[in-house]
Amino acid sequence: MESIVQLDQHIASDIERGTFEAFQCQGEPEQLIEAIVQTLDIFFTASDWEVSRGLSHVVFSHKSCEITIAAKSADAKRTAVSSPFAARHQMTDIMIISRNSDAISNQAYLLAVDFLRVYCSSYSSDEVDLIRGGFPLLASVSAQHNFESDNVALIFRDHFLEDNLGFLLSCKDSGINPRWIFALSKGDRTLKRDRIASYLKSLHFNVGLFDNAAFDSKAFDENTSSVYGLIEQFVLQAKAAGRRVILIDDGALMPMVFGQRQHLIDFTIELTIIGIKRLSKLASLSMPILDLARSKLKTALVYPEISDACFRRVRHMLGDEKFSGRTVIIAGYGNAGRPLAQKFRSIGCQVVVVDVHKIPLICAAEEGFRTFSSLRAALEQHKPMLVVGCSGEVSIGAEDLDLIPNGCYLTGIATRDLSEINKNLGKQQIVNIPGFGNEYRLAGGRVFYQLGDGRSVNLFESDSIPNKAGDIFRSAVLILLASGIRTPEKFCTGINLNQVDDVLLESGIYDAYYETYLEQAGSPK
Template structure:
């Protein structure tokens, strides 16, 4: 029972503000469930507010809400909202900061998950999946570990996997740790559907000495998922970006092994080829599907994201170094040149350099050679390998932008000596030698 109370004395300004689509009645029900789990009393402040306190009157939190119109759709497509968007204020009472934090932690996933209308739009935008996302005996008895970027297309694929017959509880999705837009929404949606969701950060893998605890926790969760699946008679398929799971869990001497892998990247195939992997590996990286359909979409997405992060930066006529001239790098180089950039291509493969030169780009065998020749405002990495070394960093011009579209390319920056400074919602500012910044 919610009763009317007088306004609670306001605390010092330490409030939090949440946003998201939810009906006020659903919000009140969510808050009431939280209060019951914490031993709190809920009282109505007015039609748009609640007060949560402990029975003895000590620290709690005041919650208020109002209708709010989002500045723009929070999805790639325009979808009419099925629920009103609310702005929710959490104002902790003296001693109630922990309660407010826990309440925010419970509300955030509910507010950030995709609505059914948004999920329907994601599915509709991927019609090829609809053709194959039908129950199949081939998937019976399988559990799937999926590791890739957390984007809307990832969610669309996992929804299709459910429709094809893999139950949600046997899907474990892992983000790569990069800051893709709406990664928190993908995570919240997967959890709401009953899938497992976590992070296996590329930074932790590339710099295990400085991220040992983080890496150990992530791998322990993977171990537990594999053990549980095998205990219930299920085989485990890994769909991976980078080959890291297949390399470890598919190794002949691994203490626990997966049963098959599907690799999405060329760099991942190289890692798998160098290890003694004893399970079947399906090659999606060099498939006609990814070459003809995937890479053009990926290149377009990379370019759109780049321009969104550099809205006020002039690019016409400015030099850009593209490291890696494969399926992705060649398309990005062409797209950037179409916007007026001068393109300098770096690749270790002579055939790739010939192709780049015949297209009209300047070419180099190493990043150092390119950086001694030009002062680029942007360096793009697409190799999936270590594209820059410590000596290369000394050649970078002050203020250059680094865009690793293959995550490992600039993994040297995971070294703690480069003092990262976050620019919210955009880049990481790196402090280098002699006061230079990237």
């Protein structure tokens, strides 16, 4: 058997030929090689490969071909979970090398590479423990419920964020078999979306992408059509198995897609106001909709956190810009726009508020902001350095683009806010800036910049709000899930808002939240 020194020589020669892939993973080299072999050994043995192992490498041989996987200690570092108290853990560099390849070994090599990519990008047990530790309320609520005997199938469609990973793991802890959970990403470029998907797949969750951009454009692309077929198959299998199908949705796309077959879903928990607006426009609803989006809990405790995340993300992306004294337009003075306007004013910005509805416009004016009932009217009198869409509807329309000043930055809290911009500019006028957004070049040499990818700026290559800040919201979702399963008589067909507020108040979650985070000044218990 070759020594590690000899393996390193082979690695050097194979790197020159380009037949290798390199990864990094948390753990000790010997332990990782053992875990990798246990998985891949089944495939290679079945395919008549010979396997020879060392402490930190394994060689799969087939005739004159070899595939080597070698592991070597790397510098210890903190896990990817953002915590100032996270311990440093041993890291390992893993390399896979293919020599003397033929068609059979090329296929085996690609399979092993795909496996290692998923294996190394997934969360480690230490990282998962840290994530779980960020949700003390959710852990407590999960411990109070056991859905194992309730015959439940769950479709979950939301951003792939760590707080949602914590929620899905809590559903698993509460007795819902991952086989009966379909987790769907919305397509936003959240920071850890690939790692979350890999980890969920490793636990045998059903995982897919149902991009809300397909709905906004009123056209299903091939990928969306494919995943819709998988969702329909999942629902029909669940019904055939005598299971109730429950939907947790961010945007109300699923009930609208099912159309006249809404009855296949027993009830929905809707998380967003745009989702409630979409549902309200339907001719009829044949199931209960639990309206968490407009609940007192989300209005008072969650929207300020979302605004704060947007504020921090914008400041980070515009790190070398001056803010104090400069004009910022906030288009929409609702649950998210109001705290965002106050934050920009707190750092010395001249904040202008736009809203098409008179009550929020009156509130903004009486709180000392300059106000306008249209963005165009505001742009005719002000030259902002930043415009933030906060309405949850189209905030910046095609009719406004000719008044956007040179060098201005545009961004939004929801996908709909900026949805009209790209429709009115050709691709030749857009230059992508990796990690930042787009530069838009207009006639006469004028340019403006879009922060992010045209969707929620707090989700652009970020993990949005801190896990502990999302603890009460994810706990509320689990409480409503349990109430809808155990006490369905509390909810009527159609949109239920007051009932949601009553269930959350009766659950004791507010007392638990206060006692956990706010009862004493200082660190939470």
